[in-house]
Amino acid sequence: MQELFPNLYIEQGYPGVVLGVITLPHGLVLIDAPFRPEDIRSWRAALVNLGGGVDRLLVNLDAHVDRTLGSRAMDCTVIAHEGVVAVLRNRPATLKAQGVETGAEWELYENLGSVRWSPPEITFTERMKIFWNEAPLVLEYHPGPSNGAIWVNVLEHKTVFVGDAVVYPQPPFLAQANIPEWLRTLETLASAEYRDYLIIGGRTGLVTLKEVERQAEFLQKVLTRLESLDTGSASPEVLIANLARELLGEFEVLPERAAQYENRLKHGLWRYYLRHYRSSEDTVED
Secondary structure (H helix, E strand, C coil): EEEEEEEEEEEECCCCCCCEEEECCEEEEEEEECCCHHHHHHHHHHHCCCCCCEEEEEEEECCCCEEEEEEEECCCEEEEEEEHHHHHHHHCCEEEHHHHCCCHHHHCCCCCCCCCCCCCCCEEECCCEEEECCEEEEECCCCCCCCEEEEEEEEHHHHEEEEEECCCCCCCCCCCHHHHHHHHHHHCCCCCCHCEEEECCCEEEEEEEHHHHHHHHHHHHHCCCCCCCCCCCCHHHHHHHHHHHHHHHCCCCHHHHHHHHHHHHHHHHHHHHHHHHCCCCCHHHH
């Protein structure tokens, strides 16, 4: 666990997403959760030693399986954007039964078992403030990366948790994305408002302004390539698979991660293509 400030920590030691915790006089505010049972037990044990008040709140930065799979086992009140609720309600109980390789982290691990999803007890639409300290925590909706994507702004320390808005140097998750909105979100993050902030990405931890810019450049390239896709030359499936392999070359990928990240791009590009470039008669299930 890395201490950024006396009451603000991040944890990057578990597979999945970067976790956060803010210790406040009223209790702990947790940012996302591990997904493996052994990691959940370890994380909960580590939290006992942090002090703070007795209450617990868990904030899910979006509905991605990597960050919501362990929410119920954390045994505390869950807060998320209202868009997360519909996604969780539509999921099958047994994840492996989906039979789709999306390039997510949880897919690399066996014996996760059946899941009872934990819909958030508290939801909001645009903004919510948590007054557990003199300076509130501000939860804000920032669309683009996925359904119900939010940030947690720790005003006290000028630190913001941005989830999957910035995952560079990993390939992004595109299946539920709206790239034009995502680009506007990144423009906000790169603005003077956040110039003196620590930015915590949901996959890689501390994020630089250069990485925010690289994320935006990559997304713009994806958008341009999808808009110019010549579906008369080959089947869309083949074109998307070729595009995924091409775009993977934008990243320095370890050999053991190449197949996972190519699947992430291929799955995400195909779903994005179906949602935004096919006729309304085509249906895409979440």
